[in-house]
Amino acid sequence: xxxxxxxxxxxARQALQAQRERDKARAKRKRTxxxxxxxxxxxxxxxxxxxAVADHDSNKKSTAGxxxxxxxxxxxxxxxxxxxxxxGAADAPSTLTVYEDFRCPxxxxxxxxxxxxxxxLEDSGELRTEYHLVTLIDGNLGGDGSLNAGxxxxxxxxxxxxxxxxDVVYDxxxxxxxxxxxxxxxxxxxxxxVPGLKNAAFTACVNNGTHDAWVKKSxxxxxxxxxxxxxxxxxxxxxxxxxxxxxxxxxxQMVQAANKGKKPGKVTATPSPS
Numbered sequence: 001x002x003x004x005x006x007x008x009x010x011x012a013r014q015a016l017q018a019q020r021e022r023d024k025a026r027a028k029r030k031r032t033x034x035x036x037x038x039x040x041x042x043x044x045x046x047x048x049x050x051x052a053v054a055d056h057d058s059n060k061k062s063t064a065g066x067x068x069x070x071x072x073x074x075x076x077x078x079x080x081x082x083x084x085x086x087x088g089a090a091d092a093p094s095t096l097t098v099y100e101d102f103r104c105p106x107x108x109x110x111x112x113x114x115x116x117x118x119x120x121l122e123d124s125g126e127l128r129t130e131y132h133l134v135t136l137i138d139g140n141l142g143g144d145g146s147l148n149a150g151x152x153x154x155x156x157x158x159x160x161x162x163x164x165x166x167d168v169v170y171d172x173x174x175x176x177x178x179x180x181x182x183x184x185x186x187x188x189x190x191x192x193x194v195p196g197l198k199n200a201a202f203t204a205c206v207n208n209g210t211h212d213a214w215v216k217k218s219x220x221x222x223x224x225x226x227x228x229x230x231x232x233x234x235x236x237x238x239x240x241x242x243x244x245x246x247x248x249x250x251x252x253q254m255v256q257a258a259n260k261g262k263k264p265g266k267v268t269a270t271p272s273p274s
Contacts, residue, residue: 071213074157078130083218085131085154087163088122089265094258096121096129099222099232102149102169103137103176107231110241111170117248119163125264127255131166134230135219137176145181148206150215152187155205156197164194 073082096118100107121127133153135146149169156165168190174180181187184206191198191206205211222232233241236258240246 071217072211073214074154074162074211075160076157077154077214081217081221083132083214083221085133085157085162086128087131088128089125089267090128092122092125092128092265093262094121094127094236094255096127096255097132097232097234097237098129099132099134099227099230101134101136101146101230102153102173102181103141103143103146103179104134104230105173105176106229108170108173110231110233111167114248114251115167115170117252121252121255123267125267126259128265131162132222133215133218134222135215136222136230139219141177141179143179143182145179147212147215148184148187148209149181150218151209151211152184152191152206154211154214155202156191156194158205159197159199159202161194161197165191165197168193 071081074085076086078084078086100110118127118129122129133150135150138144138146153162153166153169156162169181169187172190188198188203188206191202229242231241232239235251235254240251240254
């Protein structure tokens with residue numbers, strides 16, 4: 001094994017471990033703040049009960065846009081509540097499930113190490129990847145970059161260009177503390193690196209936050225599932241990343257072993273926008 005490969009895998013594991021330690025610390029602080037915040041909320045409700053009653057109807061109307069009925073899934077989304085963005089042959093014999101946050105440095109380390117192998121397995125019909133978008137870093141550090149990037153990726157899915165845009169975003173990920181993706185113009189600039197993506201429909205989708213509620217619902221599903229760090233990666237339902245010395249070669253071997261005796265899926269061209 002080359003020194004470069006050893007360093008790459010060490011960096012990926014270190015990034016994942018550091019991210020998970022930060023997640024644990026922030027989760028603890030968040031619980032403390034929630035307890036303190038609960039006291040404040042109770043006092044505020046007691047003091048403002050008359051106003052709350054008077055504004056009840058108007059508040060119901062103003063929050064209607066956040067209801068589940070207004071969630072707009074991107075074109076081609078699948079799975080429970082249409083929260084999955086699929087890449088690869090629908091009938092591929094193996095499925096890689098990936099929960100990711102576009103601001104997450106450990107996700108970036110995973111992508112930089114595994115993307116070429118994943119693409120190769122997708123393109124040969126051996127693997128279908130199912131992406132779940134998460135906003136964990138927004139919740140931990142504040143900002144809107146995870147949400148905005150997730151929405152933009154869903155907008156790219158509408159145009160049949162999710163995979164290409166997904167890769168460009170990770171190739172240009174800022175420091176975790178820098179909420180650069182909170183500025184939608186930065187995401188539109190990155191979209192210019194994907195041929196044919198930055199059209200009027202995509203631009204409007206990004207600026208309007210068309211899929212914001214969908215991204216939020218995807219994040220809620222992530223939390224409900226009991227996961228607490230990104231990336232969370234499953235192969236055919238079994239967690240494989242962060243618990244063992246996974247490498248691109250070992251991932252390929254695992255997929256080939258799982259697929260033994262099975263036909264590869266039918267790979268079709270990426271659908272063009274309707």
